[in-house]
Amino acid sequence: MKNIALLGATGSIGLQTVDVIRQHPEQFKLYAIAFGRNIKHAIPIIQEFKPKKIVVQDQETKEKLQHRVDGARIIVGNEGMVDISIDRYTDVLVNAVMGSVGLQATLSAIREHKQVAIANKETLVTAGHLVMDEVRKHHVTLLPVDSEHSAIFQCLNGEHEKTIHKIILTASGGSFRDKTRDEIANVTVKDALNHPNWNMGAKITIDSATMMNKGLEVIEAHWLFDLAYDQIDVIQHKESVIHSMVEYIDRSVIAQLGSPDMKVPIQYALTYPTRLDLSQTKRLNLSEIGQLHFNEMDMERFPCLQMAYDAGRKGGTMPTVLNAANEMAVELFLREKISFLQIEDFIQRAMQEHQVIKSPDLETILALDQQTRQQVISYLN
Ligand code: NDP
Ligand code: MG
Secondary structure, eight states, X not given: OEEEEEETTTSHHXXXXXXXXXXXXXXXXXXXXXXXXXXXXXXXXXXXXXOSEEEESSHHHHHHHHTTOOSOEEEEHHHHHHHHHHOTTOOEEEEOOSSGGGHXXXXXXXXXXXXXXXXXXXXXXXXHHHHHHHHHHHTOOEEEOSHHHHHHHXXXXXXXGGGEEEEEEEEOOOTTTTSOHHHHTTOOHHHHTOOSSOOOOHHHHHHHHHTHHHHHHHHHHHHHHTOOGGGEEEEEOTTOOEEEEEEETTSOEEEEEOOSOTHHHHHHHHXXXXXXXXXXXXXXOHHHHOOOOOEEOOTTTOHHHHHHHHHHHHOTTHHHHHHHHHHHHHHHHHTTSSOHHHHHHHHHHHHHTOOOOSSOOHHHHHHHHHHHHHHHHHTTO
């Protein structure tokens, strides 16, 4: 029996993690949860699983929740997320919070030798060197939840690092994959939130439409698998059946396939190195699908992908700026303050105005994250 602390329990990955736990009550126990403000989604989870600790984003949410739970301790804010990540009864941390706010909890859990399943890619983009330093120091395996990285992780199973030629991440293309740049100039938030293959949280759905999601995943892969950027390729594959591939030096290519269902990589991160049944997930039926399609990525059509490669190659604090500017710009787009194409303008401007600091420490990263968000807000005027 593994005790799980779940950050971002009320989100898309969080709710699917809850569903995986529900399917295997003998293996997993939901020991603690953290969420932001979504009490409506949290209450049924709390009633069903009776977690011992509950973390909420602010005091107001705590007050609203307090009289509706008994037998659980409610903690507020980032300290709460760190608390449940390092709790002595926590065996596994599932980090499914949205954004760089998940960073300190990840670092703390690794230092306490917890098993960490990471969906929270912004953590690795904003401070990948700090996270991986701790991983090496404490001999912890960071288990990827992102479907592409779970695929690569599975394709690498039992292979020798030195025999990897490159990895190939697949990209569905997002909500506007068949549209030209002229056609996306005036798209609405509603259009952008309509993803063809995956039902995900709002921020990552917008990231998929701008292709920044794939850019963040390139940086995530660089850190998780210790690969140079020249060894990380992206290919458009609209069916999302091949979740990613590894090409070895002998020209052999290994791919991982499956129905597009995040419960598969979530569960694998919890059961690794073994596997369990996942009965409610659709089996892959290739003859039903018939054809798979692949296209080269067009960096001019999707400049956010190019910006992410540039930020990753520059290194130091540039990925921190890329990530924070993107988080803020996407938030402004979701609040209908800026247009879809202004997202990339704002990120580009923040990157151009930034002087890279090499090997930043945690304090520098946290300060720069906040500063970049303020800077992006100032572009509104
Ligand atoms: P959602 O927006 O659906 O959920 C985000 C979760 O984080 C919610 O539970 C939210 O709480 C919580 N949260 C946000 N801010 C805070 C905060 N300051 N303190 C505490 N909790 C907070 O996101 P997703 O589930 O889509 O994505 C989560 C992560 O997983 C992201 O990093 C994303 O890139 C990654 N990912 C997601 C995939 C998907 O299919 N959705 C696929 C691969 C990766 P509340 O809503 O209660 O305020
Ligand atoms: Mg992904």
